[in-house]
Amino acid sequence: MTDFVKLLTRKNSLRKQCQALSSADVEKAIADLTEILEEKQEQEQAAQAVEQERLEKIEAIKKSMQDAGIDLDDLMNLVDAPVKKKVEPKYQVTDENGELHQWSGRGRTPAVFKAFFESGNTKEDCLIK
Structure with missing residues (x-):
């Protein structure tokens, strides 16, 4: 953990550093941090939405396979697994x-x-x- 992160995540350390700041500077820091937090939350929500969509597609495929009477092993038998070439002795x-x-x-x-x-x-x- 960097010193900056330690400072931000420890209330007493943060309070000590903010003593030299004016109220306007503290408000500006809070506004910037709030904006950063909102951006981070939006990114996390977007990532969750993508993951949820992916899981829904997987479930749809599973249901489709189940309806068709296809087992995962049936598919695995059809897939050509990459075979590692054995190196011949020299x-x-x-x-x-x-x-x-x-x-x-x-x-x-x-x-x-x-x-x-x-x-x-x-x-x-x-x-x-």
Whole structure:
């Protein structure tokens, strides 16, 4: 919370700051704050109206689906979910146990590949051809 907001939201702090102001200055501040409050309330009412309209549309769609005997699962089965492409491995090494390890070259380097590189090998040495 900024110092200004703390000042505005604490009555005693506000009173202390207003002591140096004239009555006209305090009235001007009150008028400005009232105008800002009214604008904020209008914005909130507009946002509520938009949200209410959205909820009414959702309810109408739900009712229409219910009348048609359509379930949400029916629609979900028709939607093609975006499938994340699996990145094909670009490198592979065989460890001392004979186990094959593959890596796409993205993200953190796996420990098996770190050990392979530290032993003097390069990425080109384990490139899948």
